[in-house]
Amino acid sequence: MKVLGIETSCDETGVAVYDTARAGADGLLAHAVYSQIDLHAQYGGVVPELASRDHVRKLLPLIRQTLAEAGLDIRDLDGVAYTAGPGLVGALLVGAGVARSLAWALEVPAVAVHHMEGHLLAPLIENDPPEPPFVALLVSGGHTQLVAVDAIGRYRLLGETLDDAAGEAFDKTAKLMGLPYPGGPQLARLAEAGTPGRYKFARPMTDRPGLDFSFSGLKTQVLLAWRDSDQSDQTKADIARGFEDAVVETLAIKCQRALDAAGCDTLIVAGGVGANKRLRQRLHEMTERRIGGRVCFPRLELCTDNGAMIAFAGALRLEAGQHEDAQVKVTPRWDMATLPQVQAPAVA
Ligand code: ATP
Ligand code: MG
C-alpha cells in the first residue's frame, strides 16, 4: 500500500510516500520538508496565521516534488494520511483540507494521524525495528513525555513535563544567551566547544521518585550564571555545555527509571531533541548496561517534524482498516491515550 503523508501542524510542511510492500527503511520512497523558520525568525516565534498561509503556498508544490522523487503518478496512491492534531488549528486545516480532497478525488481512504504518535513511530521506519512492548521518550518543542507502549496504538503516559518541554528549554536558554531563534540546535553546537564541568546545573526532580520533569528552573539558573559571567565566547560555550549535560543527564536518569518501572529493556526516542548527539550517546551507554538493552532513534532528519512519520503511522492504521469519513476535521488538542489500538492486518 502506497500512502501519502502530509504534516502541517506547526511551522514545517512535510510530505512523504511510504510503501508498506517494502521492508523497513526501503518503504520510505521519498520525503521532503519545507521549514518556515526564516519566515518566523523576525518575530522570535511561530505566528499562526503566517504559518497557515505558507502551508497553503508550499503544500501542493511539495506533493508534486515528492511524487516525482518517488517515481509515482498521483493515481498510484492507495491512501492519504494527514496530521489532524495536536497543533495550530489553521495550519492543521490546510493539511487536512488538501488530504481529504485528494483522497476524495482519487477515491482512496484518508486517515487522521496524531502528531505525537507520528513522532513516536518514527524510529520504527528504520531497519530492524523494535517490537512492543517498549518505553518511548518523546522530546520535542512542545512535549516531554515518557510513554509505555504496550502495542501500536496502546499508549500509557508514565510521566511528562510540568512546565517547559525539553526542546522549549533549549530554545529559551539559547535565546537568553543571545542566539537567534530557534536556538536549540545552535546551543547544542556551541556546547561541543564547551568545557565539561565548568558550569554544573541541577538535574531537576531526579532526587525524588517519579517520572515527571521540570525544565523551567534550569533556564533561571543559566540566566543567573550568564548574567554574572564575563560573557566571553568560551564562557557561552561552557554554559551551553553545562546546560546540555543537565538536560541529557536528567533525561537519562528518568529513562532508566521508566524502563525499570515498565519492566522492559527497549527504549525508543523521538522528537527534535532526539537529534541531540550527546543525548543519543548517553542513552546508548545507559541501555547497553542492561541485559538485552537497546535504544532506537530515527535518523536525524526524522527526529524533527516531517511527513515520513505521518505516512508511516497512517499506513499502519489504514492497513488495519481505519479511515475517516468525508468531512474535514482536525483535533488541535488530542490525548494520545484515547487512540484506538492498531490491530495487525488479517493474514489472507
Ligand atoms: P511538538 O512535536 O511537541 O508539537 P515541534 O514539532 O515543534 O513540537 P520538533 O519539530 O519535534 O518539535 O522539534 C523541535 C525542537 O527540537 C526545537 O525545540 C529544537 O530546539 C529542538 N532540537 C532540534 N535539534 C536539537 C538538538 N540537536 N539538540 C537539542 N534540541 C534540538
Ligand atoms: Mg518546527
Ligand code: FE
Ligand atoms: Fe513535532
